Amino acid sequence: MSSTLIEQTRINHEEIERLERLIVKDLQTNPPSIKKTLAQGHRIRNMIESIILTTKKLNETYEDKDGSREDEISALGGSRTKVFEALEGRVKEIVEYHRNHPSGPHLVEDYEARLKEEPAIAFRGEEGSSGLYLDLHEMYNQYINSKFGEKVEYSAYLNVFSQLDKIQFNLKLSLQYKKYIEALLGYLINFFQRTEPLQDLERILCKVETDFEEQYAGGKGEIYALIDLDYYKTVEELIAVGPERLKEALGALGLKVGGTVRQRAERLFLTKHTSLEKLDKKHFTKQEPETAKEIALTEAKVKKLCVLLEETIERTKQYVVKKQSWTYEEMEEERRMDAESESLVNDEEEVEEEDGQINNPLKLPLGWDGKPIPFWLYNLHGLGHEFKCEICGDHVYKGRRAFEMHFKEGKHQSGMRSLGIPNTKHFNEITLIEEAKELWRKIQERQGENKWKPEVEEEFEDQEGNVYNKKTYSDLKRQGLI
16 A cells, blocks of 8 residues: 555545535435436435445455554554654655645545536337336237247236246246246346335345245245145045146256156155155156256245336336327437437426516426426426317317326217217217217217117017018008908
């Protein structure tokens, strides 16, 4: 070290205190946008990592494995003369060190400048500029082109990708599934770290591993117990389960799946009172249960991350469904607005009041506080998209949500009543008067065709058992023929 060990220790303590004060100061600010909130989180995360690194250095210093700290403290002892001589030498070293490494006001400014740092956070594809959505297209392509997956739409995949228990276990032992589940876990971890920088994901996943090992050691847990052995007291009772379920349960535990139904039941029944680690190796497959265990652990981590990202998954589902109803022009408008939001220097900052007037160059709607809402919120709810309704007197609704809600509101209902048309669900999305009238005419015609006509459809029977409709029966009876 260029300075004394004791001085370096003092510097490290000061470094930690400065960073702690910066973190507190940063947390006292309220970022105006999602993007700036993410930047703040990553900035604080970087400072926390610096504190952890410096703390490790201090621990090594205090452990003093090489005895250098003790030697330096001992050198300060002795007679008064030697003490002052040692002190004078230390002072000269410290002065020389600070002459070469000044810690004046500019150092404080350097620390304060860290509060203005905005770490680069890259989001890809459909994740959005602020990581609001998941982009699982890569995993989706693997899923639909595999033996364990199904040919479903992307919107349907978002509903099933976390339901790993529905996949047959024998398909999970394939290399294809192993690559898929590892890729899914890798993406979810990466996404979570980018969007939740202040969460201790390492600690969360360690807890998952600990719980997993406890379940695995006991041969219990929903991952393994495809058959709950607590309900079976004898091998004969277990045989009744059937060969296929026994085979699947044995495979889930990494045990051999061959043999007769009785042999399979006996092999599985062994795990009721004996942990897997204590079972004879002859009962396991050549690979033993390591492959199954590794895959099951990966699945457990994926499930935990899906719980942590539950809101994001739900938001992604809604976004994908909404996009499916967009026209080409609406998609282009969305891209244009995204590009515009990225190009603005202070696109997501709160507008400032100057001389009592609100600066609102983008003409954003006002929020509950009387100030324009953030641009990211304006973009998220699609308030740039306008929908005109002729039935409501050419009223313009901003945003898809407001447009969909207005069909149940009084203004639209009043317009439908004035046209003499019931405001039923058949007329949702209908905004033109002529289209509403034409649809109502078709509905009335259809109702007329389906209307019950007694003179044609009501049946009568004569004494000989012949059946006639009402009109024919009445005519024949008047003529005295029946």
